[in-house]
Amino acid sequence: GAVVSQHPSWVICKSGTSVKIECRSLDFQATTMFWYRQFPKQSLMLMATSNEGSKATYEQGVEKDKFLINHASLTLSTLTVTSAHPEDSSFYICSAPRNYEQYFGPGTRLTVT
Amino acid sequence: DQQVKQNSPSLSVQEGRISILNCDYTNSMFDYFLWYKKYPAEGPTFLISISSIKDKNEDGRFTVFLNKSAKHLSLHIVPSQPGDSAVYFCAASENPGNQFYFGTGTSLTVIP
Numbered sequence: 522g523a524v525v526s527q528h529p530s531w532v533i534c535k536s537g538t539s540v541k542i543e544c545r546s547l548d549f550q551a552t553t554m555f556w557y558r559q560f561p562k563q564s565l566m567l568m569a570t571s572n573e574g575s576k577a578t579y580e581q582g583v584e585k586d587k588f589l590i591n592h593a594s595l596t597l598s599t600l601t602v603t604s605a606h607p608e609d610s611s612f613y614i615c616s617a618p619r620n621y622e623q624y625f626g627p628g629t630r631l632t633v634t
Numbered sequence: 635d636q637q638v639k640q641n642s643p644s645l646s647v648q649e650g651r652i653s654i655l656n657c658d659y660t661n662s663m664f665d666y667f668l669w670y671k672k673y674p675a676e677g678p679t680f681l682i683s684i685s686s687i688k689d690k691n692e693d694g695r696f697t698v699f700l701n702k703s704a705k706h707l708s709l710h711i712v713p714s715q716p717g718d719s720a721v722y723f724c725a726a727s728e729n730p731g732n733q734f735y736f737g738t739g740t741s742l743t744v745i746p
Contacts, residue, residue, distance in 0.1 A: 527677075555733050564636075564723065564738040565678070614677050618731040623668065628677040 524548060525617050527626035534605055534633055542600045542629045544571075544615030550595035551617035556588075559612045559628075571598040571615075605633040637661045638726050640737035648745050653711040655740045657724035660705065664726040668734065669698060669709045671720045678723060682709070683730075714744045 524547040534540050544554055552573045557565040569590050570578040577590035587609075589601040602609050614628040638659045647653045655669075665686040670678035684691040684698045684707065691698050697710045711718055721741045725734040 531675075553731070557736075565725075565736040567733050567735070570733060612675065616734075621666075621730040622680065622683070623725075623727075623730065623734055625670075625677045625680070628675070630675055 525615065525624045525626040527613075527615060527629050529629060530627060531630040532632070534631070536606055536633055537604055539601055539603045540605055540631060542602070542613055542615075542631070544598045544600070544617070544626050546596045546617045546619070546624070549617075549619045551598075551619065552595060554592065554598040554615055554617045555623075556590065556598075556600050557614045557616065559614065565614060568600075568613075571600075573598075602631065605631070607633045609633050636738070637664075637735045638724060638737040640722075640724060640740050642740050643738070644741040644743070646743045646745060647714045649716055650713045653709075653714045653718065653742055653744065655709040655711075655722050655724075655742065657707045657709075657737050658705055659707075659726050659735075661726070661728075661735075662705065663728045664735075666727045666730045667698070667700060667707050668725045668727075669696070670723045670725060671718075672723060672739070673720050681722075685730075711742075714742075716744045716746050718742060719744050 526545045528543045554571040556568045571592040573592040579585045592598045616625045668683045669681040672678045700707045721739045724737045727734045
């Protein structure tokens with residue numbers, strides 16, 4: 522079946538550094554992918570919509586210069602957290618739609634020290 | 635503004651009994667609904683979906699009911715098993731290819 526992967530599954534970085542998270546659709550093409558963020562004991566919140574061949578669409582309150590999204594191909598979207606701060610520590614999840622379903626990646630746990 | 639709400643943050647059920655998880659939404663344009671199960675530090679796992687043309691969808695022990703007039707859906711798990719213990723999120727979308735809006739989740743504990 523359709524699978525969405527994320528890499529890395531967890532990452533620890535120092536404050537001020539940048540971290541790139543990859544989201545891949547493994548056996549289907551996705552012109553659109555979604556990036557979500559989950560804080561502890563809270564719901565998944567949509568951060569942005571990644572569009573292949575065009576700019577990402579960011580939700581209100583999400584800093585586009587801090588969370589850089591690049592939809593490099595029909596199977597790959599990347600989220601780069603630039604100049605990371607401890608408050609960026611969170612669980613980041615991507616998803617991709619296919620055939621009237623939404624497939625989620627396993628998530629990436631980011632810890633900024 | 636939370637468009638999808640799960641008003642019960644937690645639920646405990648005895649093994650073998652029925653678990654009923656509820657979800658309400660405010661956007662009448664939502665046409666497609668999903669339930670996800672999530673373990674800590676993992677991505678959501680799809681459970682079951684329903685589109686607005688139906689009022690019920692069943693898959694094994696899981697049944698989702700949709701009441702469009704009340705903007706309410708529920709997930710029934712029968713019989714509940716200890717392995718069902720997880721956080722359950724409902725999600726809604728105007729179109730299954732678009733973004734989904736998630737509820738805040740209900741933590742289900744099935745007691746052996």
